[in-house]
Amino acid sequence: HRDSPENNPDTPFEFTPENLKRIEAIINNYPEGHKSAAVMAVLDLAQRQHGWLPISAMNKVAEVLEMPPMRVYEVATFYTMYNRKPVGKYHIQVCTTTPCMLRDSDSILEAIKKKLGIKVGETTPDKLFTLIEVECLGACVNAPMVQINDNYYEDLTPKDIENIIDELKAGKVPKPGPRSGRFSCEPAGGLTSLTEPPKGPGFGVRDDL
Incomplete structure (x- = not known):
């Protein structure tokens, strides 16, 4: 990271009250004392709120999760889904x-x-x-x-x-x-197997078992 006018530790960022409640719910998914396990989800929440992840948002994530900022930077720079510069809508x-x-x-x-x-x-x-x-x-x-x-x-x-x-x-x-009209990942030429409705309970079960 290199500071720029739009991305530096003083770039305004605070979680909204609604997102602070979401963070609390996310943290509750993990054992006590392991807030840092929520880092990926909280980074994603910060990005959804701000549109991208300035260094100030990463620092706020570190503060909320009580973890060293460097550990947050390591995650944010490793995964490509985190945008460390502004992107379009x-x-x-x-x-x-x-x-x-x-x-x-x-x-x-x-x-x-x-x-x-x-x-x-x-x-x-x-x-x-x-x-x-x-x-x-x-x-x-x-x-x-x-x-x-x-x-x-x-x-x-x-x-x-x-x-x-x-x-x-x-x-x-x-x-x-x-966009081709097929459902999900069905074969492009149409189904060639599993074309009948599923059998009911007990189908194919041996009587002696």
């Missing part, structure tokens, strides 16, 4: 790892760059969109996919992602999940 994370790449994630990335007029790592002038490339997000069967804030958008085409961006610009919340 909609944080577009494009997976370009092998399964998505084989399903032409490059075309999705190019469509976003062209649509928004920004490069990877940049934010639009209106602060609405930030674009980054990420490693595997665990939805390989629905490649190519992107994560926007908390939602996954899967089975994408360039036109799909353009439509999603248009909806976000209009203040709408696009329906997450596959």
Whole structure:
């Protein structure tokens, strides 16, 4: 970390009363004397409140959890879901790892760059969109996919992602999940097994057991 005008120990940050209550509930999930176990959840809460994690927010997390600030920094700098610089209202994370790449994630990335007029790592002038490339997000069967804030958008085409961006610009919340019409991660060509309703209790149980 290097101090900047927007990110330094004096950057204003205080948890809201509502979030302090949430923190108390989170801490209660752990044994007494182990407040530090809640560090990831409390960092996430700080980021959701502020939009990103300035050093002052990390220091506040350390204070609330009664742990050395360095231990908080170690967590915040290790996990990529913590944003240590400002991001747009909609944080577009494009997976370009092998399964998505084989399903032409490059075309999705190019469509976003062209649509928004920004490069990877940049934010639009209106602060609405930030674009980054990420490693595997665990939805390989629905490649190519992107994560926007908390939602996954899967089975994408360039036109799909353009439509999603248009909806976000209009203040709408696009329906997450596959855009191909399939349910969840069912086979793209339709079910080939488990096509009948499940049998009732006791089906297939031997009488002599």
